[in-house]
Structure formats: structure tokens, C-alpha cells
Amino acid sequence: MMKQAEYTCIEPTYLEHFFCDGSKCGGSICCYGWQQILDEEALCRYRSLSGEEGENMRSGLVYLEEARGFGFVHEHDHCVFLREDGLCSLQKKYGAEMLTDVCAEYPRKTRLFPQSVVERALCVTCPVAAELILQNAEPISLVQRRITSTRRNYFQPAGDAEVLAELNFFDWQSRGMEILQSHNLSLPERLELLLSELAGADAHLPWGSDTDTLFWQPWNVKKQAEFFRAFVAGIEDNTAETGRYLSKALAFEQDGFMTTAEAREVLQENVWQPYGLMLENYLVNEWFKELYPCAVLGTFAYNGLYFVIQWELWQFLLLLELWNGDKKIPQAIRDTARWLASRLNHYTEARSVLVELLRANKG
Numbered sequence: 565m566m567k568q569a570e571y572t573c574i575e576p577t578y579l580e581h582f583f584c585d586g587s588k589c590g591g592s593i594c595c596y597g598w599q600q601i602l603d604e605e606a607l608c609r610y611r612s613l614s615g616e617e618g619e620n621m622r623s624g625l626v627y628l629e630e631a632r633g634f635g636f637v638h639e640h641d642h643c644v645f646l647r648e649d650g651l652c653s654l655q656k657k658y659g660a661e662m663l664t665d666v667c668a669e670y671p672r673k674t675r676l677f678p679q680s681v682v683e684r685a686l687c688v689t690c691p692v693a694a695e696l697i698l699q700n701a702e703p704i705s706l707v708q709r710r711i712t713s714t715r716r717n718y719f720q721p722a723g724d725a726e727v728l729a730e731l732n733f734f735d736w737q738s739r740g741m742e743i744l745q746s747h748n749l750s751l752p753e754r755l756e757l758l759l760s761e762l763a764g765a766d767a768h769l770p771w772g773s774d775t776d777t778l779f780w781q782p783w784n785v786k787k788q789a790e791f792f793r794a795f796v797a798g799i800e801d802n803t804a805e806t807g808r809y810l811s812k813a814l815a816f817e818q819d820g821f822m823t824t825a826e827a828r829e830v831l832q833e834n835v836w837q838p839y840g841l842m843l844e845n846y847l848v849n850e851w852f853k854e855l856y857p858c859a860v861l862g863t864f865a866y867n868g869l870y871f872v873i874q875w876e877l878w879q880f881l882l883l884l885e886l887w888n889g890d891k892k893i894p895q896a897i898r899d900t901a902r903w904l905a906s907r908l909n910h911y912t913e914a915r916s917v918l919v920e921l922l923r924a925n926k927g
């Protein structure tokens with residue numbers, strides 16, 4: 565039996581409304597396409613089942629040589645335990661305790677801090693989570709709750725308490741969210757202010773500043789396209805969805821890219837102004853979930869740039885959807901946000917590729 569533990573949990577208020585609803589997605593994200601590695605406790609539970617049930621369970625497991633661990637057998641590109649209604653047959657028969665840590669927790673992402681404090685948020689790769697985050701009628705706000713969990717091994721350590729205190733991490737996490745929710749500024753202006761304050765903070769931190777070589781001004785469409793292609797090549801993304809984006813990008817280029825001013829006007833009129841809260845909530849959720857400004861190794865300003873170039877990729881995808889497209893804008897926002905989040909969360913090399921491209925482009 566897994567041992568319950570109690571935690572102080574800081575999370576967006578939307579989480580109280582989340583539950584897995586396979587009828588909305590058919591398990592299309594968590595059970596299709598990508599393979600997970602079973603945690604040891606789950607594997608022990610599956611091996612301990614006796615009789616015919618045990619045989620059926622173990623017939624659904626496969627050893628993955630490259631990962632050096634066990635996963636679930638996939639047929640027709642989805643987990644063999646996925647039912648036709650999009651729900652998990654293991655959970656239906658045995659309850660949630662039979663699930664692996666990943667199956668039980670996804671799309672939650674939980675970070676473990678000292679003194680049994682956790683921060684938790686949802687990934688927009690899940691359609692149900694994306695609806696809660698992006699379609700929220702209110703700006704994202706946080707709440708503190710007491711929770712219990714048996715899945716401590718799934719929680720990702722957030723770092724050393726002394727280092728976090730020295731960096732004033734929680735203050736800067738909160739300040740970033742405050743800037744991203746500054747409704748008196750446009751979204752690009754919020755990002756510029758965020759980078760400016762992060763660069764200023766570096767001067768007072770142990771590593772000092774590196775902003776002599778790192779800066780950001782909104783990219784033109786040609787640079788966005790080049791960066792997008794380089795990113796896709798770097799992560800070796802050969803999916804049909806990405807292929808469609810690449811084809812659109814080529815046609816867009818052949819038709820003649822918009823100028824920076826034209827692109828800004830199109831985005832401002834069609835996306836930023838009418839649907840600004842959707843974009844804001846995505847940005848705030850990512851900032852909180854990924855522990856900015858300490859998401860990647862480097863200065864605060866460098867973390868800020870890493871955050872901002874994801875915005876550039878996203879805006880380019882939105883331009884592709886707006887150009888010669890008939891998709892409704894809210895759906896385009898959800899689809900492009902999911903594409904970006906799924907690459908950054910589920911492609912092993914995505915973070916290192918993005919870092920290398922950032923170093924090469926220098927903002």
C-alpha cells in the first residue's frame with residue numbers, strides 16, 4: 565500500500581475544477597503516441613497480480629531497450645488498456661491506486677520544495693486542462709491548500725532551500741506573474757518590461773549580468789520562420805501536424821512575408837486585443853509551472869529570453885493559422901499553444917535545442 569503524505573500546495577484556482585474526462589479527448593494525448601516508463605512501484609503491483617488477471621496485465625507490458633525500463637504495449641498507436649470511451653480500463657477495474665505515477669498525475673506538474681511545500685499546475689497538452697486555462701474568464705490566481713498524496717516519487721525536486729532563498733525565487737516568481745498580468749500594457753510591452761527587470765536583478769545576484777550580449781526586440785516574420793524551422797529540425801519532429809505547419813510556412817514565404825508592422829497589426833487586431841486573456845493565461849501558467857526565472861541554467865535575463873522566444877514561436881504559428889486559414893481564432897490559439905507545449909514537455913531534446921538556438925541568435 566502506498567503511503568499517504570501531507571503537503572502545503574500552492575496552485576492556480578482552476579485546479580479545483582479539473583478531472584480526467586476521456587469523453588472530451590478520447591485519451592488522445594496521454595494514451596496515444598508517446599510512451600511512458602513504468603515506475604518501480606507500479607511494476608511491482610502489476611507483477612503481483614495472480615491468475616488470469618495477472619497474465620492479462622503482464623501481456624500488456626513491454627520492455628523498452630532504449631529506455632531500459634518497462635512500458636505499456638501500444639496497438640494502433642495507443643495504450644492497450646485504453647477503452648473505447650477514452651478512459652483507462654485499469655483505473656475502472658482496480659481504482660486509481662493501480663495506475664502508474666505518470667498516469668495518475670498527468671497533466672499535473674508538481675514541484676517539491678523544502679518543508680513539504682509543493683507547487684502544482686496543469687499542462688495545456690491536455691485538452692481538458694487547456695480549456696480550463698485558456699478559456700478561463702478570469703486572470704489566473706493562486707491559492708494555498710493542504711493536500712495528501714501517495715505519489716511523492718513523481719514530484720520533481722525544485723532545488724536547494726538556501727539557493728532559492730538567496731535568489732529570492734518566490735518574490736521573482738510572483739513579480740513575473742504580476743508583470744504578465746499588467747493590463748495597462750500590451751503583451752509585447754509586458755515581455756519587454758519583464759526582461760528589463762530580470763536583467764536589472766542579475767546585477768545583484770551571485771552570477772552578475774550577461775545582458776551586454778543578450779537582448780530582445782520583437783522579431784520579424786522571416787526570423788520567426790527561420791527559428792521555427794531550426795527548432796523543428798533540431799527536435800526531429802516529423803509529425804503530420806508539424807508537416808502542415810512547415811508547408812504553410814513555405815507557402816507563406818513564397819507569397820511574401822508580412823513586414824513586422826503588418827504582422828503586429830494583424831495579431832493585435834485579430835488575437836491580442838480580442839483574446840488577450842487567453843494568451844495571458846497561457847503565459848502566466850507556463851511562468852508558474854516551469855519555475856521561471858529559474859527554469860533553465862543561466863541568469864534571470866537568460867531565463868527571460870528563453871521564455872520570450874517561446875512567445876515568438878507561438879506568434880509565428882498564430883500568423884500561419886491566420887494566413888489563408890479558416891480556423892476560428894480561439895481554436896487556433898488552443899491548437900498552437902498545445903503544439904508548443906507538447907514539444908517542450910514531451911520531446912526529450914526540445915529544451916537543449918531551444919537553448920542552443922537561443923545562444924546562436926542571442927535574442
